Amino acid sequence: MPIAIGLEGSANKLGVGIIRHTPSKPAEILSNIRHTFVSPPGEGFLPKDTAIHHRSWVVKLVKQALKESGVAVADVDCICYTKGPGMGAPLQSVAVAARTLALLWDKPLVGVNHCVGHIEMGREITGADNPVVLYVSGGNTQVIAYADQRYRIFGEALDIAIGNCLDRFARTLNISNDPAPGYNIEQMAKKGKHLIDIPYTVKGMDCSFSGILGFIDAYAGEMLSGAEKRDPDTGELITPEDLCFSLQETAFAMLVEITERAMAHVGSAQVLIVGGVGCNERLQEMMGIMARDRGGSVYATDERFCIDNGIMIAHAGLLAFQTGFTTPIDESTCTQRFRTDEVFVKWRD
Amino acid sequence: MAPPRPIDGTLLKQGAEAHVYKSTFLLPTVPCLIKVRPTKSYRHATLDLRLTKHRCVSEARLLNRCRSMGVLCPAVYFVDEKRGEIVMEWIEGPSVRDFLHSYLDSGSNLDDEGKNPDVQIDTLMENIGQTIGRLHDIDIIHGDLTTSNLMLRHREKQNTALDSHQGSQGFKNDTSLSDFDVVLIDFGLGQVSNSDEDKAVDLYVLERAFLSTHPRATRLFNIILESYKRSCIGSAVVLRRLQEVRLRGRKKSMVG
Numbered sequence: 393m394p395i396a397i398g399l400e401g402s403a404n405k406l407g408v409g410i411i412r413h414t415p416s417k418p419a420e421i422l423s424n425i426r427h428t429f430v431s432p433p434g435e436g437f438l439p440k441d442t443a444i445h446h447r448s449w450v451v452k453l454v455k456q457a458l459k460e461s462g463v464a465v466a467d468v469d470c471i472c473y474t475k476g477p478g479m480g481a482p483l484q485s486v487a488v489a490a491r492t493l494a495l496l497w498d499k500p501l502v503g504v505n506h507c508v509g510h511i512e513m514g515r516e517i518t519g520a521d522n523p524v525v526l527y528v529s530g531g532n533t534q535v536i537a538y539a540d541q542r543y544r545i546f547g548e549a550l551d552i553a554i555g556n557c558l559d560r561f562a563r564t565l566n567i568s569n570d571p572a573p574g575y576n577i578e579q580m581a582k583k584g585k586h587l588i589d590i591p592y593t594v595k596g597m598d599c600s601f602s603g604i605l606g607f608i609d610a611y612a613g614e615m616l617s618g619a620e621k622r623d624p625d626t627g628e629l630i631t632p633e634d635l636c637f638s639l640q641e642t643a644f645a646m647l648v649e650i651t652e653r654a655m656a657h658v659g660s661a662q663v664l665i666v667g668g669v670g671c672n673e674r675l676q677e678m679m680g681i682m683a684r685d686r687g688g689s690v691y692a693t694d695e696r697f698c699i700d701n702g703i704m705i706a707h708a709g710l711l712a713f714q715t716g717f718t719t720p721i722d723e724s725t726c727t728q729r730f731r732t733d734e735v736f737v738k739w740r741d
Numbered sequence: 742m743a744p745p746r747p748i749d750g751t752l753l754k755q756g757a758e759a760h761v762y763k764s765t766f767l768l769p770t771v772p773c774l775i776k777v778r779p780t781k782s783y784r785h786a787t788l789d790l791r792l793t794k795h796r797c798v799s800e801a802r803l804l805n806r807c808r809s810m811g812v813l814c815p816a817v818y819f820v821d822e823k824r825g826e827i828v829m830e831w832i833e834g835p836s837v838r839d840f841l842h843s844y845l846d847s848g849s850n851l852d853d854e855g856k857n858p859d860v861q862i863d864t865l866m867e868n869i870g871q872t873i874g875r876l877h878d879i880d881i882i883h884g885d886l887t888t889s890n891l892m893l894r895h896r897e898k899q900n901t902a903l904d905s906h907q908g909s910q911g912f913k914n915d916t917s918l919s920d921f922d923v924v925l926i927d928f929g930l931g932q933v934s935n936s937d938e939d940k941a942v943d944l945y946v947l948e949r950a951f952l953s954t955h956p957r958a959t960r961l962f963n964i965i966l967e968s969y970k971r972s973c974i975g976s977a978v979v980l981r982r983l984q985e986v987r988l989r990g991r992k993k994s995m996v997g
Contacts, residue, residue: 587785587787587788589791592788592791592792595930596884596885596930641784641785641788642788645781645783645784645785645788648781648783648784649757649758649781652757653757653758655757656756656757657757678783678784679783681782681783682781682783685782685783
């Protein structure tokens with residue numbers, strides 16, 4: 393039974409996972425561990441600091457994952473790593489680690505597209521067969537459907553990703569980055585009740601978030617410098633919780649709308665949410681209502697698989713490896729730009 | 742939001758955003774089309790009302806603007822923006838998409854090189870080019886310019902003419918293509934803009950729709966572009982921009 397080890401480090405999470413595939417059985421997760429680089433409140437994670445974090449943790453994590461899984465190095469069939477997309481410096485550190493392991497243990501390398509990793513892991517865990525995929529994270533916002541050996545992008549954010557919008561707003565409000573800025577915004581949003589008017593920027597199946605961020609940043613800036621903002625209907629004061637609530641309600645409505653349009657277009661009733669923002673329970677709830685109204689259902693996973701992890705890289709890498717795909721060492725580069733639809737999906741019909 | 746009320750009509754199409762019904766307006770002899778944007782229960786009620794109102798009103802405004810500037814499109818009879826309803830003129834006749842399908846598939850009018858000795862179809866393509874040229878001249882972007890959103894309506898027998906299921910057969914027997922007007926429908930994704938980029942993307946969408954209909958449609962689409970070039974004032978810049986849009990294919994390469 394083939395076993396793969398996967399290394400992920402395209403952003404601020406370093407993940408190592410070990411997976412085993414058995415024909416006509418669900419994939420076995422032997423180990424899936426992660427260490428996150430958390431920056432102080434008000435700051436994002438810088439590429440060079442993140443790369444240092446990954447370099448200093450990767451050996452420890454690989455050792456721990458092997459120990460947890462009880463797998464001997466000799467039983468590992470291939471080393472999978474994230475080829476891209478992501479931040480350059482963190483990607484490079486992990487690619488170097490993967491190459492080192494490949495040479496040290498004399499195993500083939502498999503370069504994996506990060507987005508395809510998310511999609512394949514989501515399908516594996518939820519059992520969704522051929523869903524429309526909403527991939528939402530700090531770096532990506534895409535509506536994807538499978539056709540003819542490719543994951544095709546039907547709609548996407550034209551500027552910044554939804555997760556980036558949320559993270560940067562968290563910085564404006566000085567919200568903690570631990571465990572994740574988006575998680576803390578979600579908790580605050582639960583206490584918000586007034587909806588402020590925020591730009592709603594959907595065009596066909598695409599959307600845009602930079603204008604929304606600019607608007608709500610300016611709004612919050614006025615509040616932070618002491619201006620009183622009141623709800624026009626009730627006269628009550630607008631709180632930072634209301635801002636989080638309004639931002640989520642507006643931005644998620646846009647995401648659900650473009651997903652629904654893609655579902656109508658391809659005639660699918662299943663929707664799968666993957667990526668870090670996919671953990672958000674309000675987004676899952678809204679998507680669930682939309683899917684139910686269309687007579688379908690939503691599939692989502694929890695933080696172990698939604699947030700960047702090593703197991704998804706191992707899984708997608710092993711799927712490719714079993715079709716005969718490997719990445720020769722002199723081609724084992726990484727790239728910040730690597731579109732989802734560039735990958736030839738040989739393992740699906 | 743007003744309570745839902747059943748629409749008195751036949752549901753024709755249920756898209757992601759709107760439902761379209763065929764009904765009658767005021768008199769049982771006046772057919773009309775009702776476009777309804779139903780409440781989306783997943784989004785906040787205030788946001789839902791705001792979006793529904795805005796989209797409904799802006800679509801109706803675009804239709805009115807087109808009509809007053811002489812671009813053929815359905816007349817707006819009635820707007821209830823709180824319910825998200827637009828009642829508009831019923832446009833009879835096949836869509837250009839259906840017409841082209843049956844016309845090109847029949848193949849009888851095409852020789853081996855796909856050359857078409859029939860001048861009527863060329864005139865139709867010129868009409869389409871003119872219509873779009875006129876639309877862009879008044880700075881309206883359709884936003885979803887596909888062959889399904891171009892209708893062929895008989896000039897005299899407006900509402901009683903062809904049954905759309907007859908397709909192109911009806912044309913060949915007793916009528917000439919030159920008796921038909923090109924009417925634009927569905928401005929749901931439309932906007933007012935004078936940007937060359939927006940206009941070029943409009944043409945690009947139509948080009949994709951044309952070429953995916955039939956490989957032989959390339960020649961026909963070129964006639965549209967020629968006629969667009971002649972009838973629209975800023976056409977030279979837009980057509981140059983179209984070259985760039987084509988090269989770009991589907992937008993930018995994703996970063997990160």
